[in-house]
Amino acid sequence: MGEISIKINIADRVYPLKVNMEEEEIIRKAARLINDRIKEYQENYAVRDKQDLLSMCVLHYATQTLQSEKKVKNEDAAIVTKTQQLDQLLADFFAEQ
Template identity: 35%
Template structure:
């Protein structure tokens, strides 16, 4: 049985209580750390802006990266293999009729 865990995540100086699966704790804490590092970079570079601007830019950066990763996923080898197996199966079934 998977145990749930209550944790507090600090993002840009604000605490967010979360209930997560225990085995996901490290991933959640790492995500918060990475986000805070990105926010700190924006704060150093654009000191005159508001924290909301930094959060918006960080969100934009992550969404853009996610879209880039989605574009990299190439399903064509799997589709070709399924077509090939389908043809082989069709040939086998037609021979054994």
């Protein structure tokens, strides 16, 4: 599919973007999440500067991303271990035959 032009509002600033049509929905959802997080920080902390709010938001999402990557890496390692154990069980079984 082709590219389309959209405008995304983040922290009261408009950003014109060219995106693939299939990416539009997720980009708009991401912008909503960022704006919701900024609003939450404005309500819960004595921070009003948009730059500080954006920095806090970036830190939040970067931390989430790193935690998710670590979880996936640990799960992948567990799958490799289980696969190796299963492979060894099968090798032992067929060696006895």
